[in-house]
Amino acid sequence: MNDLSTILSEPVARLGASTITLGHALAFSALLFFGLFVALVVALWRSAKARAVAAAEAADHARDAEVRMAGILQSQAEMQGRMGAIAEVFGARQAELTQSIGQRLDAMTGRIGQTMTEQTKSTHESLAKLQERLAVIDTAQGNIQSLAGQVVQLQAILSNKQTRGAFGQSRMEAIVADGLPHGAYEFQATLSNGSRPDCLVKMPNGAPSLAIDAKFPLEAWNAIRAADGPELQKGAAQAFRRDIEIHVRDISEKYLIQGETQDTAFMFVPSESVFAEIHENFEAIVHKAHRARVVIVSPSLLMLSIQVIQAILKDARMREQAHLIQGEVIRLMEDVARVDERVRKLQGHFGQSAKDIEDILVSTSKVTKRGQKIEALEFGTQADGDAGAETPSRAPAANPSPRVADSKTGQLRLRVVEGDD
Known part of the structure; x- marks a missing residue:
């Protein structure tokens, strides 16, 4: 221990009036090493903290990037859907435009063809007339x-x-x-x-x-x-x-x-x-x-x-031949009388047919009006329907005495149907 103290107390350097011993140097070295170690630890801690912060920031950035990417992907999907819809609309519009242009071209082609056909026909007719006139002129010249x-x-x-x-x-x-x-x-x-x-x-x-x-x-x-x-x-x-x-x-x-x-x-x-x-x-x-x-x-x-x-x-x-002509005229007048009688009968048939057609038109008009009321749900006014009901000219003869249910009482009543003679 004494030797160590002696060694540590030996001067190793002099700095002005102060003498620096080996112990001082070792203490300074130790202090310096400790400071470097502390600085190194602090630097490592700061570096780790910075890396953690950076990692957290990177994770935040990654999450933001993922959110943004998801948004971008969603926007891209929406954009693709919209682009698909636009493409479908454009395709439909293009098909309609192509069809319309085709129809117009066909109509224009038809009109042009018809016009050309008419012009060709007119030209042929004019040439034919010209040839006929030239033929007439040639014939006249020959004559x-x-x-x-x-x-x-x-x-x-x-x-x-x-x-x-x-x-x-x-x-x-x-x-x-x-x-x-x-x-x-x-x-x-x-x-x-x-x-x-x-x-x-x-x-x-x-x-x-x-x-x-x-x-x-x-x-x-x-x-x-x-x-x-x-x-x-x-x-x-x-x-x-x-x-x-x-x-x-x-x-x-x-x-x-x-x-x-x-x-x-x-x-x-x-x-x-x-x-x-x-x-x-x-x-x-x-x-x-x-x-x-x-x-x-x-x-x-x-x-x-x-x-x-x-x-x-x-x-x-x-x-x-007057007597023969007179006989033929008499027979002709008889034929004319028969034709007149048959025409009058035919006129009567046509008159009855016209009356039947007018009755049918009245019935169809009433049916149309009832259909319009049914379509418009107008069931409140029954007066018009009852007043406009068509009265049949001949009662149905399927059952001589049918049973008809009364809408108010629900009781069956016998109704005798009288037909036209």
Whole structure:
């Protein structure tokens, strides 16, 4: 112990006037070590406390994070639900929009197709009409060319007397044959005086026949057309007047026979222009022909005369068959009377049907009103229902004496149902 005290009391350093011994140094070292240890413990405690606080804060942050994450997840789920609902709405709207656009496109396509079809049809109709008109124009052009050729042929025909007579005869025969029935006329018939008119139209009821001459002289007329100067035209006109007068006198002498032919004969002119020229510039010839009981007729006047004769023949045939027509009319009136009677019966049936339909409409109207009252729960007013109840025209005959329960007393009463006779 003394050695230890001696060792501890040995000076190890000097700090100014103070001497630092080994004991002081050891005590200072121990004190310093203790302070470091305390500081270390405090530091460790503080570090542990800081770690605990940090851990608590981390746990709090973790809990907050979990809460926030749960909120985020919930918000995300809600957002996903809303997004799903929005997607469904958008999908439905898109489907509706697609359907609407499709319908509109289909309608527009249909209208466009219909319009194009109508335009195509109209175009085809216009083209068809245009083709028809072009065909008519082509036909008219062909007719004009054919007419020009026929005019040339007519000029050649009229230049020959024999051919000219055949031409007038053929036109007259065509008009007569088209207008009169077979057997009502005769061509080149021989009269009692030996003359042969070009046509002899047989009149009804034993009346004398009508003579028609088709040999009209056109040499002087052609000379009038061919004359260059006034003197030549005057001479040709005089020759034409003389030829016509001679021809009228021949017709009057040959074809007007008392009791065999009519008092008037026809002189057929196969040209409307020649007929008009005669009546305009040669009126004296027309008057002489009338006095000689010869009527100058053109193709149109001959056709009209033939139609009149046809009407006369038809009237004569009707007069001959008057009794048969009267009988047919009587039977027709009987048929009309039967039809009238049946129509009146049908009218009565239609009237009864209309009345039945009106009754049915009244019943359906009342049923509709009762249904509306039932739907609106309006059972308070029974007056209207009782007043509007439809009275059956015939009582049901399923049970001759049914038992009906009285709604007030509940007792069964016998009700005798009287039906209509």
